[in-house]
Amino acid sequence: QVQLVESGGGLVQAGGSLRLSCAASGRTFRTYRMGWFRQAPGKEREIVAAIRWSGGSTSYADSVKGRFTISRDNAKNTVTLQMNSLKPEDTAVYYCAADPRGYYSINNVNGYDYWGQGTQVTVSS
8 A cells, every 4th residue: 555645736937847746655665656647627637747666767748848857766755746847737736646566558547546635736827
């Protein structure tokens, strides 16, 4: 069992930056794929970024490539999403998630069994 707690959301102007953190419990965290997803009102939950257990392989949604960076620290059981050059369309609730099995594509929401409570990110124009 893994528990995930996000922090770092808030209100920022367009062009600004935010850093989201996800603290995970559980000794097997380091073996899990980790992802950040987001969901805007009236829209489906979508992948933002994902990272494999070693941290050596990452994946990003096209809409955030070059602006967002995902990283993990297995010693501290944390995953971070650095978000730069934020746009109003980045406004959403952001969720941290863990994939313990790796059966699906790393970008597939169905592979993620554990979810945090979400943190709101609002980007004003």
